[in-house]
């Protein structure tokens with residue numbers, strides 16, 4: 405299991421256990437984390453699962469892939485640490501991961 | 511006591527239950543689904559699940575524990591047989607009567623079936639449910655001859671998976687081009703070439719007149735003078751909305767369950783969402799019945815909000831996607847609404863988008879491996895564009911907008 409902390413835009417924290425193999429988006433929707441709609445079910449089509457990865461975790465989480473980058477690129481709130489949570493696969497390595505939920509998704 | 515009943519545990523039903531809880535709903539929520547599964551994602555059935563890229567677990571929208579945690583009573587494998595809008599109650603196939611304070615119809619749709627000579631032979635399949643695909647997956651073995659009746663998105667997605675798995679694939683289309691119902695001749699031609707180039711046989715203007723078989727199993731698709739050998743047939747010729755229980759209850763139906771812009775049906779406290787709903791779209795100025803996940807999800811969210819006392823109108827630009835081979839097609843709006851086409855990108859390298867303008871207003875985008883252009887379509891729908899600048903690859907899509 406990997407502990408994942410979702411930080412709401414108002415600062416509230418939700419700490420959840422993520423099963424390796426699932427995506428960060430899966431953990432969010434299985435636990436009704438607000439602001440992650442995931443309309444397309446994780447196929448990089450909807451961009452409604454946007455998160456800001458805590459800067460210190462970016463090296464481990466990595467940069468978005470091309471299709472992910474393309475679908476986020478017109479979003480004015482896109483940050484250098486933006487990722488689509490459906491594209492972040494949970495591994496034991498990500499135990500402790502912190503992601504912020506962007507205000508524009510509320 | 512208040513009880514919300516949801517009929518149909520699919521994309522719309524599952525989302526409605528989740529959204530209700532998200533909005534703080536404390537009522538009992540009962541969700542009935544006649545399929546023996548948790549709510550799941552249908553798009554994967556003809557794509558990543560069929561190809562084996564994703565396993566069955568990935569198909570479900572949410573884990574079983576979610577429904578327990580959220581106190582959503584899942585009545586899976588149970589069918590609602592009757593609605594009594596006067597008594598505000600539903601009756602299950604086991605004869606149980608359950609009253610509702612609000613009712614959500616999320617009954618989806620079912621495949622249109624062929625009723626022609628030989629259409630009940632073994633080996634002829636329809637692809638709608640997880641159980642359909644579980645069976646089809648086993649039969650899709652390399653070298654087998656697969657005939658696909660209908661060149662729509664589902665048929666072509668199956669063709670791409672099957673071809674990649676090494677089957678011998680023929681697509682049989684009645685019209686003069688594939689995807690005729692959903693896109694322009696340009697996109698049809700592109701996808702026709704794509705499939706033909708990968709070795710799929712695409713027969714157009716070919717109507718299926720019947721099937722021939724041996725020992726009760728299909729061996730041939732009969733198309734007038736032409737015959738297509740087949741070990742396996744998959745038929746994808748459209749769907750029929752599941753409206754029968756609504757209709758029998760006196761709820762207004764016409765090409766779907768008729769709703770207003772709040773997703774309310776003609777009966778008080780009864781809403782409809784997803785494939786079964788015929789709803790007005792204020793952005794397009796006409797009624798629509800859509801077969802798409804975003805439509806099902808968004809309507810479910812609107813209904814949840816309205817049940818929770820908000821005053822929400824459903825007004826969204828339709829969008830859709832289709833994965834074939836390594837190409838991701840993403841679409842916004844209806845290309846038929848346009849009178850001018852502007853191509854960005856390069857068809858030769860399978861990365862391009864067609865922007866459809868009506869006058870200078872953007873009304874649709876079909877984007878192949880061009881997610882940025884797809885998002886541009888979603889965000890800038892209805893905006894005015896300078897067609898010349900839009901066609902110029904050196905100009906960013908944002909800078910092709912005519913301000914004011």
Ligand SMILES: Cc1cc2nc3c(=O)[nH]c(=O)nc-3n(C[C@H](O)[C@H](O)[C@H](O)COP(=O)(O)OP(=O)(O)OC[C@H]3O[C@@H](n4cnc5c(N)ncnc54)[C@H](O)[C@@H]3O)c2cc1C
Nearest residue numbers: 518520521522544552553589590617618784785801802803
């Ligand atoms: C193979 C395939 C691929 C697709 N690909 C895409 C895609 O790429 N992108 C996209 O946007 N859309 C796609 N779609 C369409 C999309 O899946 C549908 O639009 C969506 O599932 C509609 O959701 P829904 O909730 O209205 O219906 P469904 O998901 O069909 O759910 C309805 C459920 O209600 C049940 N039900 C009906 N009547 C009763 C009753 N009386 N009692 C109990 N249960 C009942 C049904 O059995 C069903 O399980 C695809 C569809 C298929 C079949």
Ligand code: FES
Nearest residue numbers: 444446448451490
């Ligand atoms: S869930 Fe749709 S892009 Fe992540």
